[in-house]
Amino acid sequence: MEQIISFFEAQDPVMAALIATIFTWLVTGLGASLVFLFKDMNRKLFDGMLGFTGGVMVAASFWSLLAPGIEMSEGEGFIKVIPAFVGFSLGALFIFGLDKVLPHLHINFKENRKEGVKTKWHKSVLLTLAITLHNIPEGLAVGVLFGGAAAGLEGASIGGAVALALGIGLQNFPEGFSVAMPLRGLGLSRWKSFHYGHLSAIVEPFAAVLGAWAVLSFEPILPYALCFAAGAMIFVVIEEVVPESQLERNTDIATLGFIGGFLVMMTLDVGLG
Template sequence: MKEVISFFENIDPVLAALYATLFTWGLTAIGASLVFFFKKMNRKLFDGMLGFTGGVMVAASFWSLLAPGIEMSPGEGFEKTIPAIVGFGLGALFIYALDKVLPHLHVNFKMSEKEGVKTPWHKSVLLTLAITLHNIPEGLAIGVLFGGVAAGFEGASIGGAVALAIGIGIQNFPEGFAVAMPLRGQGLSRWKSFNYGQLSAIVEPVAAVIGAYAVMTFKPILPYALCFAAGAMIFVVVEEVVPESQQDKYTDISTLGFIGGFMVMMTLDVGLG
């Protein structure tokens, strides 16, 4: 792990953000590749993995984003929370706006429950876009942290950025699976199901590069940007991930998965950050 951190310390931060999110994209592709080996999806396992995803995202929102954002904010007392409040709220509103505009369909939901503007797009595209919504704040968060390190902000560290990338990569594995397997169940070929699954994470490198470049260019926005990513991630968890994991009878399994994901991300961030 020391070698990994040393590698990221010695390259351009924008390039570091790109490499880190190519890693998270790769784990999404590995998760989607399970469609070549399984004929159907085990619902208990699926709900547990969705819960795990939510736990990782909530833990990352606090340990990797909100807490450092508050720590590096100027002022004292209530004044110190202003960047967190503003950034967190704007992040949630950003995903809320995308949720209302971007056509998508949550996993485990019927076509009649699709969201966003009306469109004749196929269910496979809508399912992929739903997971893509998850990945925008994740890529942005990684990029913002790497940009913060380059800008020299106290509280932003390469270890923390690497920990976040690893945690998001781990939870991207079941996300790829969560797209590919339902599509296979609808009759798509294994190859098409895999392609849709891995494409859901293609937005992460793009968002990461934008986040890193923005923070390096406009240094004062870092506390706001960190909390913006946190607000976006929490919105996704509450509005999408948790409801998706609670659609069947395995609610306890998904809840335990959530707890496990939270513990894994917390351990990574504290241990490496």
């Protein structure tokens, strides 16, 4: 692991963010490739994977984003929490706005529950866009951490950025599978299902490069940017991930998956960060 961290320390921060999120994208593709091996998806397994995804995202939001964002903020008392308050609020509102505008359909929801502007796009496209929506803050978070670490700002480290990329990669594996299998169930070929599954995470490298560049260009925004990513991720978990994991009443499995994901991400962040 030390060699991996050393490798990223030797890279330009924007390039490091790009490489890290290409990894998370490839892991999504690896998960989507399971569509070639299985005919259908066990619903209990799916809900457990969704819970795991939610746990990773919540843990990452606190350990990798909110806590460092507050730590590096200036001032004392209520003044110190202002960047976190503002950034978190703007991040949640950003995804809220995209959710209202971008046409999408959450996995396992019926077509009459489409969200965003009305469109005649095929259900497969809408399902892919639903996952793409919550990959934006994930990529942004990785890029912001790499940018902050390169700038030498307290609370941001290459180890923490690597830990976040690993955690997101872990939850992207079941995510790719959870996109590809429902698309296969709609009648798409295995290749098309795989194609849409891996494309759902292609936005992560773009968001990461943007995040790293923004922090390097405007260092004072780092606390706001970290908390912005946290707010966006928490909104996704509460609005999408948790409700979907509860649809079939596999609440115990989904909850245990959530706890497992949280523990894994917390361990990675504390151990490497």
